[in-house]
Amino acid sequence: MKLGYFPGCSLESSAREYNESLQAVAPLLDLELCEVPDWNCCGATAAHSLNHKLALALPARTLALAERAGFDELLVPCSACYSRLAATRRDLLANEALRQEITSIIELDYVGSTKVVSVVDVLGRAAPTIRAKASVPFLRKVACYYGCYLTRPASLTTCARPEDPQEMEAIVASAGATPLDWAFKIDCCGAALSVSRTATVAELAGRIVADAAERGAEALVVACPLCHTNLDLRRPAIERHRGVSYALPVLYITQLVGLALGLSERALGLHRHHVPVRFAPGAAAPAAAPKEN
Amino acid sequence: MPRIGVFICHCGENIGATVDAAAVAKAAGELPGVVHAVDYKYMCSDPGQNLIKEAIREKKLTGVVVGACSPRMHEPTFRRACAEAGLNAFLCEMANLREHCSWVHEKLPETTEKAIDLVRVMVEKVKRNRPLFPINVPITKTALVLGGGIAGIQAALDIANAGHPVVLVEREASIGGHMAQLSETFPTLDCSQCILTPRMVEVAQHPNIRLYTYSELESLEGFIGNFKAVIRKKARGIDEATCTGCGACIQKCPTKKIPSEFNAHLGHRTAIYVPFPQAVPNKPVIDRAHCTYYRTGKCKLCERVCPTKALRYDQEDLLVEVAVGAVVVATGYEVKGTDFFPEYGYGRYKDVITGLQFERLASASGPTLGAIRRPSDGQVPETVVFIACAGSRDPAKGLHYCSKICCMYTAKHAMLYKHKVHHGRPYVFYMDIRAGGKMYEEFVRRAIEEDQVSYIRGRVSRIYEKNGKLIVKGVDTLLNSRPVEIAADLVVLATAMVPQPDAEALAQKMKISYDGDRFLNEAHPKLRPVEMNTAGIFVAGACQAPKDIPETVAQASGAASKVIGLFSKDELSREPVVAVVNRTAPPLFSTCVGCFLCETACPYQAIEREEIKDRNGNVLKTVARVNQGVCQGCGTCVALCRSKSIDLQGFTNEQVFAELVAL
Amino acid sequence: MSSASHAAPHAPTFPERVREATGESVFQCYQCGKCAAGCPLAAEMDYTPNQILRLLQLNLPEMEEEALRALSIWLCLTCETCAARCPQEVDIPKIMDHLRQESRRRGLVHPKAKDILAFYESLLASVRKGGRLHEVGLVASYKLKTGHLLQDVLLTPQLLQRGKLSLRPHKVADTDAVRRIFDRCDAAAPENKADHA
Numbered sequence A: 001m002k003l004g005y006f007p008g009c010s011l012e013s014s015a016r017e018y019n020e021s022l023q024a025v026a027p028l029l030d031l032e033l034c035e036v037p038d039w040n041c042c043g044a045t046a047a048h049s050l051n052h053k054l055a056l057a058l059p060a061r062t063l064a065l066a067e068r069a070g071f072d073e074l075l076v077p078c079s080a081c082y083s084r085l086a087a088t089r090r091d092l093l094a095n096e097a098l099r100q101e102i103t104s105i106i107e108l109d110y111v112g113s114t115k116v117v118s119v120v121d122v123l124g125r126a127a128p129t130i131r132a133k134a135s136v137p138f139l140r141k142v143a144c145y146y147g148c149y150l151t152r153p154a155s156l157t158t159c160a161r162p163e164d165p166q167e168m169e170a171i172v173a174s175a176g177a178t179p180l181d182w183a184f185k186i187d188c189c190g191a192a193l194s195v196s197r198t199a200t201v202a203e204l205a206g207r208i209v210a211d212a213a214e215r216g217a218e219a220l221v222v223a224c225p226l227c228h229t230n231l232d233l234r235r236p237a238i239e240r241h242r243g244v245s246y247a248l249p250v251l252y253i254t255q256l257v258g259l260a261l262g263l264s265e266r267a268l269g270l271h272r273h274h275v276p277v278r279f280a281p282g283a284a285a286p287a288a289a290p291k292e293n
Numbered sequence B: 001m002p003r004i005g006v007f008i009c010h011c012g013e014n015i016g017a018t019v020d021a022a023a024v025a026k027a028a029g030e031l032p033g034v035v036h037a038v039d040y041k042y043m044c045s046d047p048g049q050n051l052i053k054e055a056i057r058e059k060k061l062t063g064v065v066v067g068a069c070s071p072r073m074h075e076p077t078f079r080r081a082c083a084e085a086g087l088n089a090f091l092c093e094m095a096n097l098r099e100h101c102s103w104v105h106e107k108l109p110e111t112t113e114k115a116i117d118l119v120r121v122m123v124e125k126v127k128r129n130r131p132l133f134p135i136n137v138p139i140t141k142t143a144l145v146l147g148g149g150i151a152g153i154q155a156a157l158d159i160a161n162a163g164h165p166v167v168l169v170e171r172e173a174s175i176g177g178h179m180a181q182l183s184e185t186f187p188t189l190d191c192s193q194c195i196l197t198p199r200m201v202e203v204a205q206h207p208n209i210r211l212y213t214y215s216e217l218e219s220l221e222g223f224i225g226n227f228k229a230v231i232r233k234k235a236r237g238i239d240e241a242t243c244t245g246c247g248a249c250i251q252k253c254p255t256k257k258i259p260s261e262f263n264a265h266l267g268h269r270t271a272i273y274v275p276f277p278q279a280v281p282n283k284p285v286i287d288r289a290h291c292t293y294y295r296t297g298k299c300k301l302c303e304r305v306c307p308t309k310a311l312r313y314d315q316e317d318l319l320v321e322v323a324v325g326a327v328v329v330a331t332g333y334e335v336k337g338t339d340f341f342p343e344y345g346y347g348r349y350k351d352v353i354t355g356l357q358f359e360r361l362a363s364a365s366g367p368t369l370g371a372i373r374r375p376s377d378g379q380v381p382e383t384v385v386f387i388a389c390a391g392s393r394d395p396a397k398g399l400h401y402c403s404k405i406c407c408m409y410t411a412k413h414a415m416l417y418k419h420k421v422h423h424g425r426p427y428v429f430y431m432d433i434r435a436g437g438k439m440y441e442e443f444v445r446r447a448i449e450e451d452q453v454s455y456i457r458g459r460v461s462r463i464y465e466k467n468g469k470l471i472v473k474g475v476d477t478l479l480n481s482r483p484v485e486i487a488a489d490l491v492v493l494a495t496a497m498v499p500q501p502d503a504e505a506l507a508q509k510m511k512i513s514y515d516g517d518r519f520l521n522e523a524h525p526k527l528r529p530v531e532m533n534t535a536g537i538f539v540a541g542a543c544q545a546p547k548d549i550p551e552t553v554a555q556a557s558g559a560a561s562k563v564i565g566l567f568s569k570d571e572l573s574r575e576p577v578v579a580v581v582n583r584t585a586p587p588l589f590s591t592c593v594g595c596f597l598c599e600t601a602c603p604y605q606a607i608e609r610e611e612i613k614d615r616n617g618n619v620l621k622t623v624a625r626v627n628q629g630v631c632q633g634c635g636t637c638v639a640l641c642r643s644k645s646i647d648l649q650g651f652t653n654e655q656v657f658a659e660l661v662a663l
Numbered sequence C: 001m002s003s004a005s006h007a008a009p010h011a012p013t014f015p016e017r018v019r020e021a022t023g024e025s026v027f028q029c030y031q032c033g034k035c036a037a038g039c040p041l042a043a044e045m046d047y048t049p050n051q052i053l054r055l056l057q058l059n060l061p062e063m064e065e066e067a068l069r070a071l072s073i074w075l076c077l078t079c080e081t082c083a084a085r086c087p088q089e090v091d092i093p094k095i096m097d098h099l100r101q102e103s104r105r106r107g108l109v110h111p112k113a114k115d116i117l118a119f120y121e122s123l124l125a126s127v128r129k130g131g132r133l134h135e136v137g138l139v140a141s142y143k144l145k146t147g148h149l150l151q152d153v154l155l156t157p158q159l160l161q162r163g164k165l166s167l168r169p170h171k172v173a174d175t176d177a178v179r180r181i182f183d184r185c186d187a188a189a190p191e192n193k194a195d196h197a
């Protein structure tokens, strides 16, 4: 299946292992990712905080380019970008005057024919394939972390139970993992305050890491570069703030799926994490055959 | 030549401030056929009515148009005035200058123009009015009461005590409704069952009450004074006459783990069961969905132990037809379950319960015999959080309204908890405390002052479970909106009161109206609180809107007295706005061609077939005839009739076309 | 019943302007506090989300200014938790966006929010230049703007070592197109130039 692909800025740098693992996993799941030609930054929190029009125009340019390239669906792995693009599409479709104004700002036509989908949407559809091809089932207890934009606002997402989502759980289960029931899967990690208010992030992300660890998770699973930064890269700040150290690694969901599909740690970029991706020996010994359940 | 009088009312400022009433009267006076036109400040007042009466007598009026408020308001007033002056009441019409004009427009010349148009239309209509006479129909003096909660019980007893037969239909195996499930009741803390069960027994023993439990309304036809109800008596699986209610079958039933509806799913029951020990009638039913015999074809243990051989496994539903003159709908409510609350765990935390479940925990007849123990592990909770307005006043969840009783029962629950667990810590999250009612405010103050229940003003954002505790995340808006997190052992949600799941279907079956929340609509929110818009059908209790027991009982007695009032007459007089099929001289007899399209179209089954015979009894022609008792005057048949043989009295095609042409 | 008496035109009130810009009415809020109870930042805020709305509900110029001077409006992460649970369906994050823009336009930004603002401005400056965010460039410009030269912004050396930072910015091909978008959006709100205060 052919998908338009909008990696977003961070997947080119600080979150390059998200990109690498997604690119590595895609062909095994019969997904062909076609990067949107000349895409641009979605503007992130900065744009919608400072300039309403810009917050629409920046995502609109990428959406219009994707539409021009003829994609039915546009895969947006960063959930913050996903939210900006999906919200822009919704707002422009709902308001014709606004659509005209923005299309004249971006000098491109746009009618909204390309749907915006997340990695969770796409992997969710591929779950049967993952299950069938999981040669090295990931036999670990994991806490799936959604953060904000995969479940909120409910009108933008495809999540059936926004207060207790199960979509990521279904994916990791298809890869052999045991998803845990835990309390912070939709709490905010501190998001864009990562740089400007690190202490705040240490508190918010810290609660998330602590709850997952206390419930026996062996890994946190995320689908967003910003969440990854705050839970992984900010780990020293978290540990200083809480006075506890946590060995809990943070995996992109694509990395977890990749491991189950038998891809190498290097190919999935596990070496790029701050918190080493290491597991206690035992349960994770690769099983002979993928378990059906 | 018609001699029409026109009377324009100012309705104080209501019409007068926007419409130039004098100008309307003046313009009306110039219309052809109008011989008299005046305006007056309050036409509905005595002097106003006298203006009309005098004009009828002096000017020999043949028709009257009153330009005033809605006919729903004062048509009876003005028609009565006309009749008193000797003019047939149906020669009086109203032009609605208030709701259709002054209330909805600004004060502009066009507004007065529109008022004149409305009057002109009515003048053209009235010229074509014919004298009509009320229709008299007999009344069947038996009442049908639907629902055997406290509302239905009270209404049934009141009507029966006035000497009229009552048919009481209850869907469940016992009467009693929610009140039977309650522990103690605010604001007096008297035991609910103790005051309810004597009434239940009285119902069972009353010579004027025929009780159908485990039964539902199958259909309702007819009209005020003359309804025909069909009741489906569901198969209980036992012969009620033979069964003595000894309960041997219940003791022996091997299927014991069915969640008990009566205990709000906190306890269990058997497949053959009575809902609770004080049930009326105290005769079991077999729950066929769970019974081993019905599921596997083997068991019949109950039959073996029954001393009177009362089991009837092959019993079938029975349809019973009853003729009644009035119906009281008292089908009550249900409460939202904890699964309605995504942010409070979608119902997956066992120790997050509803207020109704708390009633069962606090009830001496409940699953814990009145001890407050939490469902997950039976421990006595040390910290209990009560959350008011759970689902109520929550447009985001689709419920805008206030459930009215939760403030009171939450105070009651916190109090009962404190009385039973002295060292316990009760917290109540609330938005407002609505305690209007006799001794209600005092009751809430008692909870706060004497029982030291901590009230925290704020809505709870989320509940999650951690290490066996329920973490309740709230805020105290009275303390600078400071976040408040409480680790609770038990959380009680005062979940919204909503109509029964089948409320809409029942209303449609009975052709009665309901509101956007599916509560039944009374005929007037202030002045006709116990009547429905459909004549002869009355409403009582929580099926109309959330309410507590005192209000429910008051409304039930109100509905009963309306029924008794209706039954105090032998005949009923109704408006003659009904359809008629024309009659002409032989050999045509009627332009009706006998296609009977009208018969299939009539929503009230009012069309009958009449055979026209010659002297020897040979059928010459079959034509349609309208049963004037059944016809509701909706006009559907008129629109459909291809040979233009049916017309609606008071709204004939001729009248309506004249109105249109006048515009 | 006539509405003639209150048809006279008047200058829009602040709540009316908020509604104009966002489609949201602050009067819908009934001050239940559920937003504050779920807001991850409530403990750090000078005014919780419901209190910000309360300031606007009062419709007094000094209260309106107090809301615009609040630190809260800059702390808000647009995490959408409040909006997801608000029983009255008030879209608070949308209102917060508007208040931030208004606060910046009127020069009322809370002193402690200067870092946050600087970060946003640096980010947009980076995007204006190359169409895509260049993290190294962003960090450098943020450090210069705020003077936090030693703060461990994004743990840079570690990132470099792991190959996560590229020193050369990735750019769109048509940088002019992006610049024109910025120019037009700035023109639409001249007081609120996207990337410099």
Ligand SMILES: Cc1cc2nc3c(=O)[nH]c(=O)nc-3n(C[C@H](O)[C@H](O)[C@H](O)COP(=O)(O)OP(=O)(O)OC[C@H]3O[C@@H](n4cnc5c(N)ncnc54)[C@H](O)[C@@H]3O)c2cc1C
Pocket: B146, B147, B148, B149, B150, B151, B152, B169, B170, B171, B172, B175, B176, B177, B178, B179, B182, B184, B185, B186, B187, B215, B216, B217, B330, B331, B332, B333, B334, B335, B355, B356, B357, B359, B405, B409, B412, B500, B502, B506, B540, B541, B542, B543, B547, B548, B549, B550, B552
């Ligand atoms: C947790 C809680 C605590 C409360 N505590 C108090 C208190 O302390 N004091 C107080 O005054 N009030 C209290 N109330 C309110 C009280 O329960 C109601 O006011 C009262 O029960 C309303 O009576 P009802 O007859 O209208 O409805 P219900 O009690 O609901 O009775 C309706 C009956 O109709 C039957 N029925 C439904 N549909 C049909 C149908 N289609 N055909 C035939 N039968 C049907 C039902 O089975 C039921 O038996 C409390 C309510 C709750 C939820």
Ligand code: SF4
Pocket: C028, C029, C030, C031, C032, C033, C034, C035, C036, C049, C050, C053, C082, C085, C086, C087, C088, C089, C090, C092
């Ligand atoms: S949750 Fe909604 S209604 Fe409640 S205080 Fe916040 S904004 Fe107001």
Ligand code: SF4
Pocket: C035, C038, C039, C040, C041, C042, C049, C075, C076, C077, C078, C079, C080, C081, C082, C083, C092, C093, C096
């Ligand atoms: S969107 Fe802003 S105000 Fe709302 S909960 Fe999140 S941080 Fe708080």
